[in-house]
Amino acid sequence: MTFPVFPHQASRIAIETDRIYLGLLCLSVAVCLVVFVPMIFFLFKYRSTHPADRTPRRLPQNKIEITWTLIPLFVFMAFYAWAARQYFEIERPPPDARNINVIGKQWMWKIQHPEGNREINELHVPVGRIVKLTMTSQDVIHSFFLPEFRIKQDVVPGRYTAEWFKAENIGTYNIFCSEYCGTSHSKMIGHVIVMSPADYQTWLIRGQPGSTLAQSGGRLFLELGCSGCHIGPSIVRAPPLDGVFGKPVPLTTGDVVLADEAYLRDSILFPAKQIVAGYTNDMPTFAAKVSEEELLELIAYLKSLGTTQ
């Protein structure tokens, strides 16, 4: 019988989180010693039947109180700062990441690779490469938890959230859903499969996707009639979408917003919410017409515009 205490450390983040955890453990032991050693000593020495010096002593009460207020305060602040630094690291994906989409649904994880490969409850990634997950849910809130990487992020319907990791070793690791999502919540599990770059390439090719994610998006762009307005001359005047991703967009309200995934998503689902300066609210909503997967394909296509064409 084994008593594992730490999950496997699959990334640098995991190592650092464990360090903070051990630090906090030391702090806890120290506090326990400070409280319980005197307490047990008092219990023994001053137990009712035991003769002991009980003459009341005038103690410098305020000094004592201030000491045991300030010392914990400073120690706590140090731990606060240490853990906050780690949080910033975890929460902000580095720029040069490989993007993979995750769509949560009762009760499975659907994964889209940029090359067009799709999988369910399995996430194949290359070792040593920074992977950024762009995640959303098509129903309730889920949470994408990778214990060996010490990271998790809620997967929220109506939003894109992100999570990143860099696997240090080849291996298979757990995916758990860690936000209660209904009947089969505990079955909403899967695996991250970390492969060597070469194996990963073979895996991608073996999957034989018909088209890349952006190409699927391009097809949708035609089928849904987006191109009718957005490409070439058309009756409705619509903004060109080349290179729109990542650019600041001026709105009719005078605000300027960054065209990130959330903005593109809103532009397609709720066009009336933000209107590009110089245009009118002529775009119909596609809220009931596109699924979360198709939305992510469209966004992949929009992202590719201006970079390849």
Next chain:
Amino acid sequence: MITAVPQTDIPRPSLAPRRLSNYFEEGGRTLASWLLTTDHKRIGLLYLYSIIVYFIIAAFAAALIRIELITPAGDLVTSETYNKLFTIHGTLMVWFFLIPSVPAVLGNFVLPLMLGARDVAFPKLNLLSWYLFNLGGLMALYAVAFGGADTGWTFYTPYSSTYSHSHVVTMAAGVFIAGFGSILTGLNFIITIHKMRAPGLTWFRLPLFVWSLYSTSVILVLATPVLAMTLALMSLERIWGLGVFDPKLGGDPVLFQHLFWFYSHPAVYIMILPGMGVVSELIPCFSRKPIFGYHFIAFSSVAIAVLGFLVWGHHMFVSSESIYAGLVFSLLSYLVAVPSAIKVFNWTMTMYRGRIYLSTPFLYALGFIGLFTIGGLTGLFLAALGVDVHVHGTYFIIAHFHYIMVGGMVTAFMGGLHYWWPKITGRLYPENLGRLAALIMFIGFNLTFFPQFVVGYLGMPRRYHSYAPEFQIYNVLSTAGASILGIGYLLPLIYFIWSLKHGRRAPSNPWKATGLEWQTSSPPPKHNFHETPVVTEEPYQYSPVPEQRLIYG
């Protein structure tokens, strides 16, 4: 503490049995005399009976959960049933056991006594609170009986508002209605403390239990309405598709979490502050020392109540809340840990040069300090942003809040119940059995919940009906612990009932305690005091010399 009755010459009751008029006899023994009573003491007991019922149901759900979790596969009950079980467990324990436990049972009983008052400020309102509480409770039980809800006690949207196929609205309505009971109790206590103090009982002569009840009441009054509104909005969305939380209806699911935790974090303090108050009574009494740092303990209760309103975002570090919001909430969460630490240090220091009686209530107080300290320290892990990303939503948090709410609050409640039992019933419980039960509870508790810290860090998510095999050993330990804990809870239930008939008769002050509640007979007369006491001293005027003989059952 008062002039009326000198402390030393209380007759040994077994030698001098005499029948005093008391609140059991005055007013009659009929059922109606209980159900229509406005006596705060009887209402306290009514609360006691009802929360025991809810506790037993919730504990039964917990037992099934623990048995299910012995094996990794979900083999005892179906997933639907499992999810309903933890919803029943959480909802009943939080709203129908923990929140009313110390305030509504012990608080109702002793607050007016401690103040030297005849009753609370609004006795009829007090009874109304109890009815609202049970109306809510029956509603929740109705939901349970007719299929149950499966949202967890947190009712997260859009699962609760759109997707769940269970009795969510009925369950939420139960909590909603019971909430009004809480609000009224809070109001009643605040006004009672302001207006009904005996002559000479200034704010800084109040027992610390009163300070903690005051802080708790403020939270009850300010936070509970937010919960009520939140649950109402959730229910309206479920019934009429009002688009507040479900993004498909144009709502924001994370907004629910903000609102819910704006109530529920302060509610965590509803579930610990009164316990701290009880412990602040027990420690000086059984150490025979004035409490160390009275003002610091009193103001730390207030500080906790105030800061407690500003940390709700620490439940949402991975919910897509902004990282800067996370920074602020984490900082404030660390700050709120400081007043709790101050209390622990002061309690320990009180024992210095005291005369310590290891009586049952004191054993519970010690248990409280130990378990609360561990619970509090692990709170620092959860408040630490980078670490919380890993442990959030796992068994680590389960262990943490059980250490606070069961290890802390329930232990304090047991301590308080033993301490005031002679006052409440006029009978003593068997002391040795009491000590044994306290010990069993402590051991059982740690065996149940300590392994959950480890399995949580290993990555086992909460609310999992089936789990990965590597987590099994800790779950087996946990279940073993839970059965010991169960025995620990059963024992007092048995000997308390036994003591009602066969226990030794209690004198008015078996513990030689200060505090006005001990200056009247046990059980007290209907109107508490034969003459209004006058307070001339600071609280907790205990002295370690000479040795006292406490009276045990």
